[in-house]
Amino acid sequence: MNTGVFLFYAALVLWVPLFVWSIRSRNWIPFFAYGAIFALILNGRYVVEGMAGGIMFFTGIFDVVSHIGAGDDAAALVPCVDNACTVLTGYETHPSWAVAFYDRFVGGPGGRVALLYGHIIFNTIALVTATIQVFRPGGTHAGHAMIGRVSVVAVVVSLTCAGLLTSELVEVQAYGHLWTTFGLYFLALTALVPVGIGVVAIRRGDSERHRVWMWRYVGAIWGAYWIFRAEMMLIDLLVKDMEGLTLAIPSWTAGLIGIALADLVRRRVDRAKSHGVGAVRPVAAE
Numbered sequence: 001m002n003t004g005v006f007l008f009y010a011a012l013v014l015w016v017p018l019f020v021w022s023i024r025s026r027n028w029i030p031f032f033a034y035g036a037i038f039a040l041i042l043n044g045r046y047v048v049e050g051m052a053g054g055i056m057f058f059t060g061i062f063d064v065v066s067h068i069g070a071g072d073d074a075a076a077l078v079p080c081v082d083n084a085c086t087v088l089t090g091y092e093t094h095p096s097w098a099v100a101f102y103d104r105f106v107g108g109p110g111g112r113v114a115l116l117y118g119h120i121i122f123n124t125i126a127l128v129t130a131t132i133q134v135f136r137p138g139g140t141h142a143g144h145a146m147i148g149r150v151s152v153v154a155v156v157v158s159l160t161c162a163g164l165l166t167s168e169l170v171e172v173q174a175y176g177h178l179w180t181t182f183g184l185y186f187l188a189l190t191a192l193v194p195v196g197i198g199v200v201a202i203r204r205g206d207s208e209r210h211r212v213w214m215w216r217y218v219g220a221i222w223g224a225y226w227i228f229r230a231e232m233m234l235i236d237l238l239v240k241d242m243e244g245l246t247l248a249i250p251s252w253t254a255g256l257i258g259i260a261l262a263d264l265v266r267r268r269v270d271r272a273k274s275h276g277v278g279a280v281r282p283v284a285a286e
Contacts, residue, residue, distance in 0.1 A: 027272075063098075066240075077095060123225070131222075133218075180244065215263065223261075231250035
């Protein structure tokens with residue numbers, strides 16, 4: 001197995017006990033910090049190794065789960081030209097959506113590649129800064145308002161790039177056609193609506209409403225990144241004979257799940273604070 005792919009799965013395994021510890025201790029800072037740094041490293045591969053290297057690594061991650069229990073005639077697994085789309089060249093077939101991903105962006109139009117870089121870079125900035133914000137309350141930490149503005153601008157730029165890319169997906173069968181196209185637009189709304197309500201709330205001086213909705217914004221971003229990928233892995237593990245589900249299902253569900261989980265975490269943090277347990281009561285971006 002490729003060293004990078006092995007380290008990815010090792011890092012996932014190490015994240016699990018940290019999650020359990022966070023539930024028991026009600027201190028979520030290490031869990032969120034781990035996830036933000038993990039995402040930063042993964043997305044950084046696209047910048048450091050180039051688009052081809054980043055996609056090949058991403059395909060390699062999913063090659064592992066998609067081939068568990070797969071037969072030789074699995075419809076969701078297809079070859080790519082010269083087996084160049086993955087770092088795990090021992091596999092001769094790959095998830096069809098991953099092959100389409102590679103074909104669309106490696107050697108694709110420069111504008112399309114630039115939009116993907118814009119989405120990846122600014123989405124990473126938004127995820128990291130938003131995560132920082134919920135654990136650095138306004139009025140307590142210097143630079144809170146400035147970092148919050150950076151996060152809002154970054155997510156708008158990221159989702160603008162993503163929206164332009166999504167407009168091209170209607171004809172991509174491996175991505176899920178219209179189901180995924182409209183699902184990805186819906187996913188963008190799960191982040192834009194909470195951040196919009198949060199910004200309006202703080203402009204009106206309602207810091208508590210702002211805090212609640214910015215937690216939901218963070219949940220939506222984490223949902224769009226980590227929960228989306230977790231659902232993709234589960235679908236590729238379980239579904240071998242149907243194309244399109246890997247992106248279609250998470251696009252409609254990941255953001256909402258992220259928001260729901262963020263509300264649960266926020267309430268646990270608030271209860272811990274009220275009982276003198278844990279460190280900081282989060283507020284979020286201004």
